Amino acid sequence: MFKPITWVKKDPEKNNVFWPSDELKKRAWVSDESIYAEATKDPVAFWTKLASEGINWFKKWDETYRWEPPYYKWFVNGKLNVSYNALDRHMKSWIRNKAAIIWEPEPPDEKERVLTYFDLYREVNKFANVLKGLGVKKGDRVGIYLPMIPEVQIAMLACARIGAIHNVVFSAFSGKSLQERMLDAEAKVLVTADGYYRRGKQINLKAEADRGVEGTPIQKVVVVKRTGMDVNMVEGRDQWWHELMKNAGNYCKPEVMESEDILFILYTSGTTGKPKGVEHHTGGYAVQAYWTTKWDFDLRDEDVFWCTADIGWITGHTYSCYGPLMCGVTMLEYESSPDYPQPDRWWSIIEKYGVTVFYTAPTAIRMFMQWGEEWPKKHNLNSLRILGTVGEPINEEAWLWYFYKIGGGRCPIIDTWWQTETGGTLINALPGIGPFIPTVAGRSFPGTLHDILDESGNPVPVGEGGYLVQKPPFAPGMLRDIWRNPERYKEYFSAYGEKFYYTSDGARRWDKLGDIRLTGRVDDVMKVAGHRLSTAELENAITSHEAVVECAVVASPHEIKGEVPIAFVTLKGGVEPSDELVKDLMKHVDATIGPTARPHRTIFTEELPKTRSGKIMRRILKSLVRDEPIGDTTTLMNPESVERLKKLVG
Ligand code: WTA
Secondary structure: OOOOOOOEEOOOOOOEEEEEEEHHHHHHHOOOOOHHHHHHHHHHHHHHHHHHHHHHOOOOOOOOEEEOOEEEEHHHHHHEEEHHHEEEEEEOOOOOOOOOEEEEEEOOOOOOEEEEHHHHHHHHHHHHHHHOOOOOOOEEEEEEEEOHHHHHHHHHHHHHHHOOOEEEEEOOOOOOHHHHHHHOOOOOOOEEEEEEEEOOOEEHHHHHHHHHHHHOOOOOOEEEOOOOOOOOOOOOOOEEEHHHHOOOOOOOOOOOEEEOOEEEEEEEHHHOOOOOOEEEEEHHHHHHHHHHHHHHHOOOOOEEEEEOOOOHHHHHHHHHHHHHHHHEEEEEEEOOOOOOOOOHHHHHHHHHHOOOOOEEOOHHHHHHHHHOHHHOOEEEEEEEEEEEEEOOOOOHHHHHHHHHHHHHOOOOEEEEEHHHHHOOOOEOOOOOOOEEOOEEEOEEOOOEEEEEEEOOOOOOOOOOEEEEEEEEEOOOOOOOEEEEOOOHHHHOOOOOOOOOOOEEEEEEOOOOOOOOEEEEOOOOOOEEOOEEEEEHHHHHHHOOOOOOEEEEEEEEOOOEEEEEEEEEEEEEEOOOOOHHHHHHHHHHHHHOHHHHHOOOOOEEEEOOOOOOOEOOOHHHHHHHHHHHOOOOOOOOOOOHHHHHHHHHOO
């Protein structure tokens, strides 16, 4: 069925630069270079066209783009519903009977679930009625704390259908993290599950959810029975999903939403200890999600698209839910671990379902590289056509391994740069245009404009590095605010003034075409195995342990995870460092944030390098863990601490 075709060809002039083959160019949605110039000439006109063609509107907008710095609006007074675009509109065509979600459970002997678009439509309508029955109204916040099971997409789409604002929390985050987010969002209802499978073990999610609900305004908890494990149900508050669904009506009219009504809030880490609720609004987000999914991955009716991102992150929202469903493609969803029961689980899934487009993170690729090529070799991966990566810079070695060992040297790699704040991808090569260059993400998505500036705000020349900014008109899917915290929103538009959205990423101008290489965060945000973490949040978690006086966390490069946190910890007088204490600190981090935030190394030290005003000099710790020159230490109150710390770091 799947004839291996060569989709890319090597640049005859340059090593490791690839271009789309003629077959790919012929088939791709976009293959004409002129799209960039056309879109740049008038981005607003360009997005007007995309919005009209890609999305069904109940009422057309009056004004395409309004900019009142630092705020901007898209498709003003346009009316639509995202769940209508993901479901109802497909009911009128053959897509109605097509698989929307193929779900693979982690236990290998459990059967997969396949939901057609009609199945999904029915379930979403029913759950929308359930939410209404629980008193959820337009504008109310609903917490979603679910593993990767189809109920997560059902719950999200049901919220979108009735105009409730969902706030999804990564299921591996602790109850305490959940609680913090539910409090800030003032959620009314929480949707969770009894548990899920992780490496063959049942994880009790409900126990964490209970901790998360405590002290919040949540009145009702809906619990999906996933594992059937024994969990605590609070009478009057907790109800089973399947019981509620039994009596729910089959149709719920989609709420007519304004383009600038909030679709969802997703919390992400910034440079302070408190996560921020990034707001995405309905119309602009839908337009960007639809077109980036379609063009970046060149999706067709016959494709099976698999984005491995968990729904708890923005990549999961846009490419494991809204984008593919609005495009009417078949989406694969896998419950859990890539190495269970063996390190070839992902490759076996690609073979089993004939996945054609595969989107994952560099950290996963490096993990598979370490496990060895014998695992993918066991499987026929010829169905693959396009590969994607996201989340952090990809190193050349990992890129080439992915390209040759997974893509068989024929699939373009679409390295997509974007952020929770941007809602959808922004910088990447398009399959039919290219070029595909290891470590170089590509050009700005048509209709979006970026620049790389030096410290004083001047654009850097080709070959030089600086700070990545986005220029107006800001992309339609970009954040519109930080939930109840406009001051933090304004920070994005303060580094270079209100004309530029500051990304906090370093970048290098690669060539005259406009290709960009991303070099990583320049603030105190880490990307650990693709997960976004704030050093300040981690420091808060560690210092809240009873044995700790003070702590500084810095990111250190790591071969597989990209970056890992290293914690420098000062203990209270009389407390001795020990392995037991390290274990206890890890447990404490698990309970405060989640296991993904665990420090890779904990270094106990009697003192931290400080300025005379008492500020910890993280720059010095960073240089120490990176084995880089320490630089100037004259402003330190305790310069002698550096030598001692050097020995401790080893
Ligand atoms: C980083 C993830 C290099 C970047 C969608 C950004 C990348 C942060 C890439 C946002 C890429 C994401 N190449 N770096 N292709 N994609 N990043 O909010 O530092 O979890 O600022 O969104 O990830 O992380 P977030």
